[in-house]
Amino acid sequence: MLENTLHFEIAKSEQISAYARRMSDEIGDIGYYALPDIGKHESLERIKNKYKTKQNVVLIGVGGSSLGAKAISNMLGLEIIFIDNLDESVIKGALAKISLENSVFIISSKSGTTIETISIYKVLLAHFKPKDFSSFIFITDEGSPLENYAKSVGGELFFIPKNVGGRFSVLSNCGLVPLALAGADIKAILEGAKAMKERFLEQNDPLILQKAHHYATHPNAKINVLFSYDSRLKAFNEWYIQLWAESLGKRRGYKRMGLTPVGLVGSADQHSFLQLIMDGPKDKSVTFLKVAAKNEITVPDIKLEFLNSCDFANNLSVSFIQNSQSTATLQALKSENISVDEITLSRLDEWHAGALIYYYELLTSACGVMLGVNTYDQPGVELGKMLLKKMLSTQ
Amino acid sequence: MLENTLHFEIAKSEQISAYARRMSDEIGDIGYYALPDIGKHESLERIKNKYKTKQNVVLIGVGGSSLGAKAISNMLGLEIIFIDNLDESVIKGALAKISLENSVFIISSKSGTTIETISIYKVLLAHFKPKDFSSFIFITDEGSPLENYAKSVGGELFFIPKNVGGRFSVLSNCGLVPLALAGADIKAILEGAKAMKERFLEQNDPLILQKAHHYATHPNAKINVLFSYDSRLKAFNEWYIQLWAESLGKRRGYKRMGLTPVGLVGSADQHSFLQLIMDGPKDKSVTFLKVAAKNEITVPDIKLEFLNSCDFANNLSVSFIQNSQSTATLQALKSENISVDEITLSRLDEWHAGALIYYYELLTSACGVMLGVNTYDQPGVELGKMLLKKMLSTQ
Known part of the structure; x- marks a missing residue:
């Protein structure tokens, strides 16, 4: 109640x-309204089973790609390791806790090209030097560059519906995949x-x-x-x-x-x-x-x-x-x-x-x-991203 | 710089x-201004030495009694276990990590009668049943009920200057005692x-x-x-x-x-x-x-x-x-x-x-x-405290 x-x-x-x-x-038009109705989640059961021996669920994602899973895992007392900021102490703290063998890694980016997420992912690749991508799960929009990448390396791939915004996506695969792996009852x-x-x-x-x-x-x-x-x-x-x-x-x-x-x-x-x-x-x-x-x-x-x-x-x-x-x-x-x-x-x-x-x-x-506003876009964050890219590209 | x-x-x-x-x-009149000048802190050296074998520094205190020490320990990457909310999961989380033997406990309350702090302290007493108070440090105002209590049980006692408000007290014993025990360089x-x-x-x-x-x-x-x-x-x-x-x-x-x-x-x-x-x-x-x-x-x-x-x-x-x-x-x-x-x-x-x-x-x-306000008082929080006491006293 x-x-x-x-x-x-x-x-x-x-x-x-x-x-x-x-x-x-x-x-x-707005996808999140329908998320509670989206039927059975067999693929979640499958990956739960596939990764059941992994001790740590590591989620690499910022903003809408991590806040929802963090909210629910905190409520339920479930353990997920979040690398949710491009920040040296966050990355070092996470790396100290995990190994390639005992972890399943979720790379989550709706656009597929979130600079923080992809940069952290590269740091992990250089650190762990994985021989294959069997412990990596990618969550992104259908048709995003990250989908193409995930397919090229053969990692697990989950989609966020296109019409579900990042901050409304916790009840989609974006939140449900990490929460299922951490042991939450998705159906409930x-x-x-x-x-x-x-x-x-x-x-x-x-x-x-x-x-x-x-x-x-x-x-x-x-x-x-x-x-x-x-x-x-x-x-x-x-x-x-x-x-x-x-x-x-x-x-x-x-x-x-x-x-x-x-x-x-x-x-x-x-x-x-x-x-x-x-x-x-x-x-x-x-x-x-x-x-x-x-x-x-x-x-x-x-x-x-x-x-x-x-x-x-x-x-x-x-x-x-x-x-x-x-x-x-x-x-x-x-x-x-x-x-x-x-x-x-x-x-x-x-x-x-x-x-x-x-x-x-x-x-x-x-x-x-x-x-009387558009609840589902975020035009105000683009200028800063553009300025950053310009600033760093001239380095 | x-x-x-x-x-x-x-x-x-x-x-x-x-x-x-x-x-x-x-x-x-306002005590915090002078805190950087207050000379040598021999008593901090003494307790650092006294408790140097203790693995955990546990700070029981809310608001101004914990936020300052938390801010600085977070900046420096120092480990202090904070029990800073009267909340079952916070208390259970802390108890799971500590034992009486490996911990020094700091009970910090400026007024000496903060209901959250004293209630948590009682939970700890019932949980650990200490034989003596050699691992307990009390930080409070001179003349507070907690001073009298600390003296009656023989715990270590540190004072916060009366004219230093809780939220301005991190550079007094209130912040310096836990930070010194956790290994910070107080002089710096x-x-x-x-x-x-x-x-x-x-x-x-x-x-x-x-x-x-x-x-x-x-x-x-x-x-x-x-x-x-x-x-x-x-x-x-x-x-x-x-x-x-x-x-x-x-x-x-x-x-x-x-x-x-x-x-x-x-x-x-x-x-x-x-x-x-x-x-x-x-x-x-x-x-x-x-x-x-x-x-x-x-x-x-x-x-x-x-x-x-x-x-x-x-x-x-x-x-x-x-x-x-x-x-x-x-x-x-x-x-x-x-x-x-x-x-x-x-x-x-x-x-x-x-x-x-x-x-x-x-x-x-x-x-x-x-x-044009009084920066150093907090009259607005009293009504809620009064209502709480009335509400609970009739239980």
């Missing part, structure tokens, strides 16, 4: 119905996503449109804080930041549109960013995201001399205290009339991972429709 | 001179900080005031992005976020003041947040923070069939490419007239860690003076 309670005024149905139609219009992930699809697109629960309408129209909700009260959601925050920033930060004609994402982890970040939300400019909405209490660790009933003012937490589970901190902070912000809402997941498992991902993808699409 | 180039219009000296005086006025950290003190407070280099003036007055610089092009600066970003948000997000009378921090790591986050900066609302300044190229890993001169469009990176070092990405992105943003500046560190070592920390502390104080 994913429950979501909005603590702000909600839009009337006539305000959102036109947007619901515009969103439905996208469904045929997709079932969770499908449940959200049914709820919001088929049964037309208006909640996501109401929430998006608030964000797209309310002057006090320009910065959208996701306050996750479970450190297993830290990588999900990063995934959300990419999804939100890159989808919604767009020009509409001459106008600059967009909503700014912030990711926090509770309760730790109550000791960091919270002061700014409470007393700073009123431009921030806050979504409290929590997982129903696990109750695996309890604060023991120890009374320490001089520290009795802390005894009120004794005999309570750590996760119960953490969730209570979420509730208390929500109430404090609500008393300041700050836009807050609360999402509660019953558990952190595959089903809920899929549900949460799909919920946020739909919310992003809904905001995009309401802001 | 820490070099900083501002790519925006700078204030005239008469616009900032009054603020320089107001900042000088703070120096006697303080020398780096002292060099910035001399440059900006004694020789009156106006750069920090100019930069702060821009942030405090320019409508396009309400969100301040720190874009660090080295993953060893990731925890520094987190430290910056706390420092900035909690210091500057304040009420001034009825008015809500504040600047919103965002931390990014390059080049990875060029594939995430950059689109929003380029094309979204023009309310973001960006500081590019980079480390002069290390050149430890080079992209080999491998030409892969079909992928020759990526060959322009061949024969270049990974860190050179990363820094070039920083430069290219800076230029792209500059062409959009977005407020950018660039900080370059010659190396990531103790001296530069201290310099960078102190530079940012001074910048925060300067912004606080210009915004």
Whole structure:
């Protein structure tokens, strides 16, 4: 179960119905909507079996090629080694942990020519000098240069559907291949996503449109804080930041549109960013995201001399205290009339991972429709890439 | 060397001179200014020696009690185990790595009664059942309940000066004790900080005031992005976020003041947040923070069939490419007239860690003076704490 309670005024149905139609219009063209329905994944079973003796799953990919798999593996406590930045300490750290023999390598790039990914791949080739490519899996768009390369060397090859953008691709092979190899139950992930699809697109629960309408129209909700009260959601925050920033930060004609994402982890970040939300400019909405209490660790009933003012937490589970901190902070912000809402997941498992991902993808699409932007492109990052190429080509 | 180039219009000296005086006025009252001068640290040498056989340094502390030590240990590649959130997976993850015998435990809380820290400490006591407190170090304010407790059990005790706030405390015992135990050269950290003190407070280099003036007055610089092009600066970003948000997000009378921090790591986050900066609302300044190229890993001169469009990176070092990405992105943003500046560190070592920390502390104080807020309190987090205590006490 994913429950979501909005603590702000909600839009009337006539305000959102036109947007619901515009969103439905996208469904045929925009590939991610259909991902929960895409049937059996026999090829995932096959590679799981093929690589079952490999100890490490190593994913080489940046941005949309790694953030989704990282979000879900973090939620589920699965081990994937990410080389997700063209950065010496990241590469050295990964190389120290792996050998060619005990690893399966996934080279993931939608365009097939992401400079970071291909450069890291070359470093690995020089380092490991593989005799063949039996331990290499390539994930890319059909028709990309990386497809042709993969075929020429004989590595495993998986496709991302062309009409699925990188940041919306975690429920495609892009996320599912590494997650399956790391041991996730792919079927349950997709079932969770499908449940959200049914709820919001088929049964037309208006909640996501109401929430998006608030964000797209309310002057006090320009910065959208996701306050996750479970450190297993830290990588999900990063995934959300990419999804939100890159989808919604767009020009509409001459106008600059967009909503700014912030990711926090509770309760730790109550000791960091919270002061700014409470007393700073009123431009921030806050979504409290929590997982129903696990109750695996309890604060023991120890009374320490001089520290009795802390005894009120004794005999309570750590996760119960953490969730209570979420509730208390929500109430404090609500008393300041700050836009807050609360999402509660019953558990952190595959089903809920899929549900949460799909919920946020739909919310992003809904905001995009309401802001009147193209949610699915990213024209603003091209200039920097061009300048880099020019700069380095003259070296 | 820490070099900083501002790519925006700078204030005239008469616009900032009054603020320089107001900042000088703070120096006697606000303790962090003096931390680089505080002489010899014999007690740090003593405990380094006392605990030299311990394999793990375990720091229990949240917010200002951990973020500074985490920032510097991340920069230097030092190993400290942080239990910095009251969160079951964080606690379980740490417990799986440590034993009582091979660890020294630091319990760090300025007030001495931080509910997360004391609760985690109780979990550790129940888990390890220590016979004595010879492996426990307590760091707190003089006169706090935790001081009294530490004395009653006979643990090592270190003080944070009363007039040094938690988020400004990394150059006090709060940061120095864990860093010394983890092997950092404390003297060099303080020398780096002292060099910035001399440059900006004694020789009156106006750069920090100019930069702060821009942030405090320019409508396009309400969100301040720190874009660090080295993953060893990731925890520094987190430290910056706390420092900035909690210091500057304040009420001034009825008015809500504040600047919103965002931390990014390059080049990875060029594939995430950059689109929003380029094309979204023009309310973001960006500081590019980079480390002069290390050149430890080079992209080999491998030409892969079909992928020759990526060959322009061949024969270049990974860190050179990363820094070039920083430069290219800076230029792209500059062409959009977005407020950018660039900080370059010659190396990531103790001296530069201290310099960078102190530079940012001074910048925060300067912004606080210009915004007319109390930079050093955090009244907004109290209501949530009160609500929590009320909520849990009735359990």
